[in-house]
Amino acid sequence: MARIGIVCYPTYGGSGVVATELGKSLASRGHQVHFITYEQPFRIDHLNENIFFHEVNVRDYPLFEYPPYVLALASRMVDVVRHEKLDLLHVHYAIPHATAGYLAKQILLEKGIHIPVVTTLHGTDITLVGRDLTYKPVVRFSINHSDCVTAVSESLKQDTLKHFEVDKEIKVVPNFISIKQPKFKDCPETFRKAFCPEGERLLVHVSNFRPVKRVEDVVRVFSKVREKIPAKLMLVGDGPERPKVERLCRELGVCKDIRFLGKVNPLDELLCVSDLFILPSEQESFGLAALEAMAYGVPVVSSNAGGIPEVNIHGETGFVCPVGDLEGMAKASLHVLAEDQLPKFKQRAREQADRFSTEKVVPVYEEIYASVMNKPVQEV
Numbered sequence: 001m002a003r004i005g006i007v008c009y010p011t012y013g014g015s016g017v018v019a020t021e022l023g024k025s026l027a028s029r030g031h032q033v034h035f036i037t038y039e040q041p042f043r044i045d046h047l048n049e050n051i052f053f054h055e056v057n058v059r060d061y062p063l064f065e066y067p068p069y070v071l072a073l074a075s076r077m078v079d080v081v082r083h084e085k086l087d088l089l090h091v092h093y094a095i096p097h098a099t100a101g102y103l104a105k106q107i108l109l110e111k112g113i114h115i116p117v118v119t120t121l122h123g124t125d126i127t128l129v130g131r132d133l134t135y136k137p138v139v140r141f142s143i144n145h146s147d148c149v150t151a152v153s154e155s156l157k158q159d160t161l162k163h164f165e166v167d168k169e170i171k172v173v174p175n176f177i178s179i180k181q182p183k184f185k186d187c188p189e190t191f192r193k194a195f196c197p198e199g200e201r202l203l204v205h206v207s208n209f210r211p212v213k214r215v216e217d218v219v220r221v222f223s224k225v226r227e228k229i230p231a232k233l234m235l236v237g238d239g240p241e242r243p244k245v246e247r248l249c250r251e252l253g254v255c256k257d258i259r260f261l262g263k264v265n266p267l268d269e270l271l272c273v274s275d276l277f278i279l280p281s282e283q284e285s286f287g288l289a290a291l292e293a294m295a296y297g298v299p300v301v302s303s304n305a306g307g308i309p310e311v312n313i314h315g316e317t318g319f320v321c322p323v324g325d326l327e328g329m330a331k332a333s334l335h336v337l338a339e340d341q342l343p344k345f346k347q348r349a350r351e352q353a354d355r356f357s358t359e360k361v362v363p364v365y366e367e368i369y370a371s372v373m374n375k376p377v378q379e380v
């Protein structure tokens with residue numbers, strides 16, 4: 001059993017969710033897991049004797065217009081590795097975690113401690129922010145100096161190879177989902193009955209409402225669907241685009257059929273009553289939100305951005321359309337929602353989610369940990 005340090009963003013967002021679920025699963029498999037972040041990860045919802053949390057405090061100083069989080073994080077990593085005798089660090093999202101990992105590793109090396117660093121690339125750390133020249137040289141360097149690099153989809157791996165001169169092998173380890181059974185039996189229908197009293201179809205979208213998610217497309221697709229069949233839409237999450245999305249609902253006159261639910265956690269009760277998940281993202285290295293929906297038997301109509309087609313199988317678990325193809329997405333939604341189609345799509349969505357179960361994916365990370373822990377010390 002290993003002592004593993006996990007570094008991630010603790011807030012609402014796919015990489016933090018994956019890192020936290022990974023930590024929880026590793027802890028239940030007997031590993032000792034130490035989260036090193038500026039806040040307790042929001043998905044840690046119960047006590048576990050194998051889970052520890054080490055807060056990173058950034059000390060402010062009048063001179064600092066931008067307090068140096070990466071230095072505080074690296075210092076905390078050094079401290080935790082030494083005193084908790086960690087075997088490895090697994091950092092999620094390259095910026096700035098892979099860089100802090102590199103720093104911590106070098107500092108520890110001076111003290112004769114070799115700590116392997118595994119970096120998992122999640123998406124915009126490569127495709128958007130990471131590629132920006134503001135960060136690119138540091139991101140490239142930090143990736144190349146990780147002991148092992150993983151990407152959450154083949155598409156993200158290819159993007160990394162295209163945009164960075166990476167001299168490391170990148171292993172694809174997909175995101176995963178814990179399939180808790182039996183959840184469909186227990187699905188509370190109260191909310192659905194109140195929101196869809198006439199048996200309307202229920203569409204759902206979950207995101208952080210950033211421009212890359214194209215939430216306005218969700219509303220436009222919904223509006224087209226609603227012209228043809230009785231339907232309702234739940235918008236879950238919050239973020240910078242919300243005011244624009246609310247304005248659009250008013251313009252299109254569809255407000256009464258849309259519920260903005262804000263940041264709901266957990267999502268179980270909403271997903272298990274939903275009929276269709278809409279994910280029209282401009283960029284999406286994987287689409288964890290879609291996978292979570294599928295685990296509840298919710299088919300997906302999505303864009304074809306990034307790694308989404310590796311998760312949402314066109315014509316099987318839903319449909320994949322070009323980014324911005326509102327007509328296509330509306331047509332696909334109507335097809336999936338048809339009485340004679342929906343059960344088949346629901347069944348296949350569930351089967352697809354099973355392929356990404358915790359039980360299948362977490363052992364792959366364990367193999368990676370074993371391989372880096374056996375590596376001899378390398379001076380960089």
Ligand code: GMT
Binds near residue numbers: 093283
């Ligand atoms: O890159 C982001 O948008 C943030 C990131 C996150 O930390 O929430 O999301 C990315 O990582 C998720 C987990 O691996 C993936 O499911 C998302 O597809 C990915 N987002 C994008 O690529 C836009």
